Amino acid sequence: VPYAIHIKKPTDLIATTTLSDQIDRKPDPFWDAFLANRYFEVIDNPIMYAKPNTESFEINGITVTLSLFSPNNVYKASDLKNRMLKMMEAQKKFLGDVDSTKEYNILLYLSDVNKPDAHGFGALEHHTSTVVVLPEAMDIGRLEQAMVDVVSHEFFHIVTPLSVHSKEIQYFDFNDPKMSQHLWMYEGTTEYFANLFQVQQGLISEEDFYERMLGKITNSKFYDDSMSFTEMSKNILEQPYEPNYANVYEKGALINMCLDIILREKSNGEKSMLWLLKELSKKYGTDVPFEDEVLFGEIVQMTYPEVDTFFKEHVIGDTPIDYDVYFSKVGLATKDVEEPTGYFFDGQVPYMDVDVQNDSVVFIRENIELNSFFDDLKLQGGDIFKVINGEEINLESLRPIIGESFSWTPETVVSMTVERDGELVSVEGKVGQPVKKVKKIVPLENVDQKIIDLRKAWLKD
Ligand SMILES: [Zn+2]
Structure with a gap:
């Protein structure tokens, strides 16, 4: 059963659709008319009305x-x-x-x-x-x-x-x-x-x-x-x-x-x-x-x-x-591969977080993969920063330390005291070059040419 669809429209809107407008009638700026040969064509050809913005x-x-x-x-x-x-x-x-x-x-x-x-x-x-x-x-x-x-x-x-x-x-x-x-x-x-x-x-x-x-x-x-x-x-x-x-x-x-x-x-x-x-x-x-x-x-x-x-x-x-x-x-x-990251930030994402109730409580985020900086110092997710390099830590006092960290070299030594399960834990060590572990799909070395050709066929065909 063919369908004729008539739509009354504001004159500043135009229809975009793959539905046929082959209906024998005079053009009318207030009315559009479309023809569908069967109901399936009605649902298979959406119409969008909008101000003209088309290429x-x-x-x-x-x-x-x-x-x-x-x-x-x-x-x-x-x-x-x-x-x-x-x-x-x-x-x-x-x-x-x-x-x-x-x-x-x-x-x-x-x-x-x-x-x-x-x-x-x-x-x-x-x-x-x-x-x-x-x-x-x-x-x-x-x-x-x-x-x-x-x-x-x-x-x-x-x-x-x-x-x-x-x-x-x-x-x-x-x-x-x-x-x-x-x-x-x-x-x-x-x-x-x-x-x-x-x-x-x-x-x-x-x-x-x-x-x-x-x-x-x-x-x-x-x-x-x-x-x-x-x-x-x-x-x-x-x-x-x-x-x-x-x-x-x-x-x-x-x-x-x-x-x-x-x-x-x-x-x-x-x-x-x-x-x-x-x-x-x-x-x-x-x-x-x-x-x-x-x-x-x-x-x-x-x-x-x-x-x-x-x-x-x-x-x-x-x-x-x-x-x-x-x-x-x-x-x-x-494979797990190592990629460079920052001491306190991985790109835009901080390794630490702040207690929403109390911004003097800044802690290392839990349930994330920490970088080598925190790992090497044996710090853990959930540890609350108390003192870094002799400075008592809250959100305000941590900022300049993060700023300084951009000019740290691998040889720079840092000392930290954190609170872990109600106990104070002090650590000290070189900050090193911070890296993170990421999973990657990587090409294997020393594989047959046949296998390399297969990969080419797969990705470059
Ligand atoms: Zn799909």
């Missing part, structure tokens, strides 16, 4: 329109145009021939967090557009990076689930939702691609990419790492699965990273998750859903027994993934 650009045959609402006129669409252009060009290059849309709209709603305005930040994908909500208060650097990460994620949803998806999605019942077991792919593959294309296309460095993957490993541990991903997906609207949902963006992406490495390894660098998704989208597609139960079997048939084992252990099964096993296949490992 369009062409990328290999796609017309991209960026329309922006900025309540306090902080941003113009032109501020973001170049970065979006570069990013989507890279995405098209990464995807190659998989995508066929001719038109893509980015509808960006910036919200004023100081007013009753949108607070749920994020985005939603559609076949030919995405709606993004972000705070207007972000500075341009963070806004650009957020747009790159968010819009690329949403755009990759064109591959899955918009193209490759199961019957649960094709015939989605909004009143009585039946969930698919394949969130590892719908969200996981998408989020993985949104990071992988950035390193493959040179938008971020390999180190940046490793840091992002490590961040996902760290974040994934805040969720239940021993929960079957398929069981979680199937029951994602219920307890105890629902609070683990956001892990689809963390462990979900990592599952795909491991599978990608397995495919590269077994095919001498030739096959990848992108290859697999392209194959699946040839077989299925926008109008041809797969059976939820048979997808794993089909993927295994197209690939290798190791993929079957991985699915059974870590996606269907509940065994946590030892990521170093997969990193080692491409000559990488997670």
Whole structure:
């Protein structure tokens, strides 16, 4: 059943939408009219009304329109145009021939967090557009990076689930939702691609990419790492699965990273998750859903027994993934490395804190990794500073000491008395060169050229 949608509007607002306005009628400044061929087109083509703030650009045959609402006129669409252009060009290059849309709209709603305005930040994908909500208060650097990460994620949803998806999605019942077991792919593959294309296309460095993957490993541990991903997906609207949902963006992406490495390894660098998704989208597609139960079997048939084992252990099964096993296949490992830091501050973040009730109580923060300065002096989280270099310590008197510390050399000697569990403890020693331990994914030395080539195929293909 076709739908005609008529919208009465103030004359200073314009509509941005991929919905067709091919309705045979005279133009009217007070009324817009749109045509949808069926109900699905109504929900798949959002419309944003805003004061004109729009930029369009062409990328290999796609017309991209960026329309922006900025309540306090902080941003113009032109501020973001170049970065979006570069990013989507890279995405098209990464995807190659998989995508066929001719038109893509980015509808960006910036919200004023100081007013009753949108607070749920994020985005939603559609076949030919995405709606993004972000705070207007972000500075341009963070806004650009957020747009790159968010819009690329949403755009990759064109591959899955918009193209490759199961019957649960094709015939989605909004009143009585039946969930698919394949969130590892719908969200996981998408989020993985949104990071992988950035390193493959040179938008971020390999180190940046490793840091992002490590961040996902760290974040994934805040969720239940021993929960079957398929069981979680199937029951994602219920307890105890629902609070683990956001892990689809963390462990979900990592599952795909491991599978990608397995495919590269077994095919001498030739096959990848992108290859697999392209194959699946040839077989299925926008109008041809797969059976939820048979997808794993089909993927295994197209690939290798190791993929079957991985699915059974870590996606269907509940065994946590030892990521170093997969990193080692491409000559990488997670390692503790030392990085320079400050005596009292790690960048902007202090190693100490002040009692909110009483600012003469300054103590070393608990439950954080301390730097070598505190470690070497055998100081601990929770220790309250009493005296430093003969000076009684409160918030005021600590400031000049922190100031002086910037001119300390490793040979400088410091003496401190702290209160620990009601007892006074005095320490004295050289301040040394302060370093902190950080986990990093680093290339292993003395590995075979074959392994280095595999890593290249993975990140530079
Ligand atoms: Zn998503």
